[in-house]
Amino acid sequence: MAHLPTLTPITSAWMHELMNAKGILNQLLEKHGSPINIHQTDAMDENYESYHRVFEEAGLKNRIFFARKANKTKAVVQKAHSLGMGIDTASYQEYSQCLEMGIPGSDLIVTAAVKNKGLIDKAVRKGSLLVLDNEDECIQVQEIAKEAGKNANIAFRVSGFTVRDSKLYSRFGFDIETLNTFVKDNFAESTRFDQLSYKGLHFHLNGYSVEERSIALSQCLALSERLSQKGFKTEFIDIGGGILMNYLKYETEWDNFSLQLRRAINNKIDPITFENQGLGLQVFGGALQGELKTYPFWNYLSKGDFLRKILAYKTSSGDTLAEQTKSLGIEVRMEPGRSMLDQVGLTAAKVAFRKKDSRGDWLVGLEMNMTQMLSGSADFMLDPFVIYQNEEGEEQSAEVYFTGAYCLERDVLLKRKIALRKLPEVGDVVIFVNTAGYMMHFFESSAHLFPLAENLIWNRSSNGGEISIAEFYAE
Numbered sequence: 001m002a003h004l005p006t007l008t009p010i011t012s013a014w015m016h017e018l019m020n021a022k023g024i025l026n027q028l029l030e031k032h033g034s035p036i037n038i039h040q041t042d043a044m045d046e047n048y049e050s051y052h053r054v055f056e057e058a059g060l061k062n063r064i065f066f067a068r069k070a071n072k073t074k075a076v077v078q079k080a081h082s083l084g085m086g087i088d089t090a091s092y093q094e095y096s097q098c099l100e101m102g103i104p105g106s107d108l109i110v111t112a113a114v115k116n117k118g119l120i121d122k123a124v125r126k127g128s129l130l131v132l133d134n135e136d137e138c139i140q141v142q143e144i145a146k147e148a149g150k151n152a153n154i155a156f157r158v159s160g161f162t163v164r165d166s167k168l169y170s171r172f173g174f175d176i177e178t179l180n181t182f183v184k185d186n187f188a189e190s191t192r193f194d195q196l197s198y199k200g201l202h203f204h205l206n207g208y209s210v211e212e213r214s215i216a217l218s219q220c221l222a223l224s225e226r227l228s229q230k231g232f233k234t235e236f237i238d239i240g241g242g243i244l245m246n247y248l249k250y251e252t253e254w255d256n257f258s259l260q261l262r263r264a265i266n267n268k269i270d271p272i273t274f275e276n277q278g279l280g281l282q283v284f285g286g287a288l289q290g291e292l293k294t295y296p297f298w299n300y301l302s303k304g305d306f307l308r309k310i311l312a313y314k315t316s317s318g319d320t321l322a323e324q325t326k327s328l329g330i331e332v333r334m335e336p337g338r339s340m341l342d343q344v345g346l347t348a349a350k351v352a353f354r355k356k357d358s359r360g361d362w363l364v365g366l367e368m369n370m371t372q373m374l375s376g377s378a379d380f381m382l383d384p385f386v387i388y389q390n391e392e393g394e395e396q397s398a399e400v401y402f403t404g405a406y407c408l409e410r411d412v413l414l415k416r417k418i419a420l421r422k423l424p425e426v427g428d429v430v431i432f433v434n435t436a437g438y439m440m441h442f443f444e445s446s447a448h449l450f451p452l453a454e455n456l457i458w459n460r461s462s463n464g465g466e467i468s469i470a471e472f473y474a475e
């Protein structure tokens, strides 16, 4: 059988330190059950810097908000705030918890897709910015602000940008072509929304296109000029999140995987994915169709470089977006979530059983389920690490699928078949790295009454000595 393609993840020293401390991992799993999510927030300094540096280089007014929807722990929110970031919140619970943690309302923004009365009321009273999506939200915020005797700080979420002659669809936001008239009719020439205090424009685009973000920013700048003619000053434009991060060490491995997957689903080689799934690709009438529908786990334009490229985009005036924004005195805001959590977390689970299925494939059952490490894209494409309890004995390589605890045929934790130096045994520990951004939390559920995984924060001892179990606390 041909070698299975490997996808080697980028890892940090703290992950290896922990993986080398088998005794500690065993104790943590014993104490908290399996799986556990372990967070170490040091990497957030550099993640933040990678953005901040670009704004500083360009001499732009800026504000960076951490999109906390990407991870539920308070520790990452506290860390982001300590770095000087604001926090982007998406629900009453996310918002209220930030206040309880002592983060002032002026450092919080609300981009929730659905804003209930409690959330609007709290945000208005605390003076936080509400990013409004539609006319009904304007009506509700106006009513609540009136009741509270306050002005509400608002921005408009904008969508419907025209890119290469076609309109980008989004279910979110005001259409950019109608917003100008909406503001004229309801704000400039009416007292209908007189409690709403306009501060800026906001967009968040699906996908990871630099060009689309650049064009969206450029069209927002043009809109801001039209609004200013009506007396509405745009203080900022928020370009949202969706900034790429790179998970993988080698481009060659990524390319090879893509090639081998095509060969496998064309039946040229043995399957390399569960049930020979194409992850977005399929063979139809002998021809390969579709495209890989996974996150671009390898990419060369991550974090600050991605932002730099957006700002360097040249508009029709010949100026870059950075120059244009600067000359208009507009602050650029952004809301990175996933990329702020690069190198911040890992998920550890215990091996429950091994067996051969009726196709002769090895299945390694883990004490976790598919929702505890689930990508919004077709698969999570990083090779896991196995911590073997028993290093002795003959090494016999094995190719396995990792399966989960839900009663679904599709509870297969990674769609890829993974090559290991030896078959894990019951009680061995499997580590999935870099799971803090969305993977560990976004889709987790409690079917079969399985409890949600415990979230541990590792406060690494400053003396750098032996790791102690006391350095980990559960949130």
Ligand SMILES: Cc1ncc(COP(=O)(O)O)c(C=O)c1O
Pocket: 067, 070, 088, 111, 204, 240, 241, 242, 243, 335, 336, 337, 338, 339
């Ligand atoms: C409005 C908004 N801002 C920011 C983000 C964060 O995006 P990411 O985690 O990809 O950076 C999201 C993600 O869905 C979002 O909806």
